[in-house]
Amino acid sequence: MVAIQAILKSNACIAELPPSLVALFLGATSGIGRSALIQFARHAVRPRIYIVARPASKIKALLDELHDINREGTYTVIQKDVSLIRETSEVVEFFKARETKLDLLFQSVGFISLNGRQDTVEGLDPSMTTRCYSRLRAVQGLLPLLNEAATPRVVSILAGGQEGKMMEEDLDLRRPGNYSIVAAAVHSATMLTLAFEHLARENPGISFVHAFPGAVATPLLSRGSTGLVRLLMTGIVHPLVKAFATSADDAGARALFYLTSDLYSIKKSTVTLTDGIDKPPMSGGGIFLVNEKSESVDNEKVLADYRAREVDKQVWRHVTEIFNACAERVS
Secondary structure (H helix, E strand, O other): OOOHHHHHHHHHHHHHOOOOOEEEEEOOOOHHHHHHHHHHHHHOOOOEEEEEEOOOOOOHHHHHHHHHHOOOOEEEEEEOOOOOHHHHHHHHHHHHOOOOOOOEEEEOOOOOOOOOOOOOOOOOOHHHHHHHHHHHHHHHHHHHHHOOOOOOEEEEEOOOOOOOOOOOOOOOOOOOOOOOHHHHHHHHHHHHHHHHHHHHHHOOOOEEEEEOOOOEOOOHHHHOOOHHHHHHHHHHHHHHHHHHOEOHHHHHHHHHHHHHEHHHOOOOOOEOOOOOOOOOOOOOOOOEEEOOOOOEOOOHHHHHHHHHOOHHHHHHHHHHHHHHHHHHHHO
């Protein structure tokens, strides 16, 4: 386990990195993402930070806090709903019109639907879209700018190392009876890892990290529920989880560690390794899978079989077909 004290010491060294790092955060208005964003702004020198938030989000308080922490930073809000692929594509275009490189892409957006599958206007489950499809659409669209950065990195906080058996004939769980909370979670995590491995092979200069945060005291569960279920989640389940879960501050510090430490970098030139901490091995597909203790996870029994049967290629075809279908729907 990487101790939180070592992580905080490493994060403080972000101040020694080159100034004007460009970072894009998807999912930074609450929980782990908000904590990672605030800690990054505290340490970075003149960062240029973009924050994707739904139009209904109360973003002013966050922006005020960021300006108080670091008045030399630039903070731009992109008001889009990334439960829709088309709006994620609009995020990509907005960013590309303003920047020529992207150093750091951080993704923690997502929720668990406790009300069953309720498709968006694009015909997709929004919980799977936020946890998988929109994350991948953002990466796909921003690859040219990531490749222009000196040490580009993509970090997704979801369920790295928790990949499992999928219904390969129904990857988006569209067929009646296939969708469930567990199936949506497994498919989202597994497809995300396999797609990251595909992208890592095609873009060897980009570091990809898929991390599992463990139990964290965030509003994740209540956000995916309504009515009585929401009351139960906010009034009973969330307080119980909070009693033994990792704090959002500590989980955010670990997430920022993944985003900035040489420990999870293909290239050097980010925060150098802390004494006594060895660089973790990557998956057989060339990405970092990390657990809640910031340790490398070996899930090759599952992933090697998928690669051998080229399910990773099947996943990427599936993902791009969805992107194309959503683009055609807009046009």
